[in-house]
Amino acid sequence: MIFQDKLILAIDFDGTVVEDAYPKIGKPKTFAFETLKRLQKDGHRLILWTYRSGKPLEEAVAFCKVNGIDFYAVNSSFPEENYDESKSRKINADIFIDDRNIGGFIGWGEIYQLLSDPEFDPNKIEKKKGFFASLFNK
Numbered sequence: 001m002i003f004q005d006k007l008i009l010a011i012d013f014d015g016t017v018v019e020d021a022y023p024k025i026g027k028p029k030t031f032a033f034e035t036l037k038r039l040q041k042d043g044h045r046l047i048l049w050t051y052r053s054g055k056p057l058e059e060a061v062a063f064c065k066v067n068g069i070d071f072y073a074v075n076s077s078f079p080e081e082n083y084d085e086s087k088s089r090k091i092n093a094d095i096f097i098d099d100r101n102i103g104g105f106i107g108w109g110e111i112y113q114l115l116s117d118p119e120f121d122p123n124k125i126e127k128k129k130g131f132f133a134s135l136f137n138k
Contacts, residue, residue, distance in 0.1 A: 006044050007095055007115065007122065008045045008047065008072075008093045008095075009044055009045065009046050009093060009094065009095050009096075009097060009115075010091055010093035010096045010097070011036070011046055011047065011048060011097045011098075012049060012096075012097065012099060012100070013060045013064075014050065014051070014099075015098075015099035015105065016032075016097060016105060017029060017036070017064070018032070018063075020099070022051075022056070023052075025059060025060065028067065029108060030107070031107070031108035031112075032108050033064075033067045033068060033069060035111060035112045036069045037068050037069065038112060040069070044115070045072040045073075046069065046071050047075075047076070047093060048060070048061065048064065048073075048074045049075060049091060049096065049098075053075075057074070057075070061074055075091070076091060077091045094122050095115075097111060
């Protein structure tokens with residue numbers, strides 16, 4: 001079955017869109033903004049999902065805007081959602097793109113190739129049931 005729906009992508013900022021220089025803004029990662037623009041053009045919804053808040057968050061959003069990316073939402077599942085600091089920051093997304101994934105950041109070129117593959121189906125990604133599951137299932 002070919003997966004044809006558009007995805008909601010939660011994207012980290014520091015270490016993913018830009019080199020990690022928190023609280024400053026690092027240099028853009030290779031192909032980050034080009035890939036994000038292409039993903040938006042392809043119809044995917046991009047959510048900025050970051051540890052940043054307050055002024056550092058405003059600076060990150062402005063930096064992305066200057067580089068041609070206006071996110072669908074920031075640290076929330078949808079634009080109208082108000083973040084309540086007493087609640088979890090967990091958001092609704094199909095895929096989370098973050099430099100702290102197990103195995104590290106694969107790179108924006110590889111991310112675009114994966115997401116633009118017409119056979120790609122995020123519902124068919126094998127999900128691990130914990131860190132030790134892979135150790136004992138060999």
